[in-house]
Amino acid sequence: MKTMRIGLLAVLALGSLGSQRLQAEVSYFREIRPIIQRNCQGCHQPAMKYGGLDLTRYESFSAGGNKGPAYKVDAPKESLVLAYLKGERQPRMPLGSPPLADDQIELFRSWIASGAKDDTPPEARESSALDKPPVYHQAPVITALAYSPDGSQLAVSGYREVLLHRADGSALVARLVGLSDRIQSLEFSNDGKTLVAAGGTPARFGEIQLWDVASHKLKHSVTLTDETLFGASLSPDGSRVAVGCADNTVRVVDTAAGKEALKISNHENWVLGTVFGVNGKRLVSVGRDQAAKLTDATSGAFIENINALRGELAAVARHPTRDLILIGGAERIPYLYMMDRPASMKIADDSTLVRKFEMQDGAIFALAFSPDGSRIAVAGASDEVPIYQTETGERVATCKGHRGTYAVVFSPDGAHLSTGGFDGRVRTYEVTSCKSERDFVPVPLEPQLASAR
């Protein structure tokens, strides 16, 4: 922003000669594309082409949408995209969000006036093609996993896509290609109809994708903030998604409308995890400020800190049927807290702590409750993923294989535990023994070309 404003001032100061020269310097790749990624691509991408317009690539931007080319190099003022950005044509773009700043619209005008050139580097050209699934030469780190409620499918995070597998590992069912380079969290709605994928492209935009599970079609892509989103969670009735943001906020998005409904600013650092209470009226969020904060999920009003501060928190999970909250992070110890403080207890003591589990060998990245709440699984930088009894804190099994685990989930019948992590493999274990049942690479790997230049 700052450099841009200085640029405009320089244009004024240098007069017409200078402005000609500086106008030519607006870069599609460095200046226009980031604005489009943050504000437009949610509704203008191959998986969702409103107005018939795909803004993810230069070529499709030039080609335009239903109404024809998006801009006219020889008559910049008549460009459709400028008319939509300025509100001369309705509905004003970006639809449903505040208009772009005047200096951002000026960048579009100036870029078009100077010939609307494409300066996308060749290596970025291939990676910006969203109409085809990505090609892999090695398995990407797995950051998120989710079982469908009927247990038949397992969703796995890939690079710029979600891979839907049969849960028994027998087939890849679908590849859900979206805008976000990274998917940080995955969750199916309780009715199994919607898959929520949240993530983003670092230093560009955060995104919540809502996929229709039956048709594999994207229902909504909601872009939020300038950074990847973390720890998304659905309300029990599926009407809202909460997500942690790098601007220290929690955002709550209405799933039917695909729109932000609430912005909560209680945290003092990045928010990495969220979970709703059993009745969906309250929300717990955790983050780098070490706090687990309880918030009214309707008003966004802060209620209280659940925990005593002991280190950055990366993960939160709720007991399936009770308002018990499991948290963990840099301190390597999983803590189980009551979400509600009985009236007799004082604020700011640690009397709502139910149980402290064993210290892990490394930072905690992910936590899970078994579907009946009787067990918990703890995953992170340690080589082990231990399973504990919730009631006693006793370790009952230890699953091994990964070196660094970012995702851990129990199957809906409680019989299996699946993990994913640094080595890009999905592992499934029998829960009582941690005996390995399956171990596979979820992405199709291209054979390395022997004659590669």
Ligand code: HEC
């Ligand atoms: C929330 C969804 C949404 C977002 C975000 C959005 N658009 Fe649109 N856009 C639409 C819809 C819907 C239409 C079709 C409007 C109509 O024809 O009535 C449209 C139409 C357009 C058109 C006309 C296409 C044609 O040929 O008919 C342009 C140009 C456009 N948008 C540009 C943008 C730009 C640039 C941004 C970002 C600054 C943006 N849009 C963000 C939903 C969106």
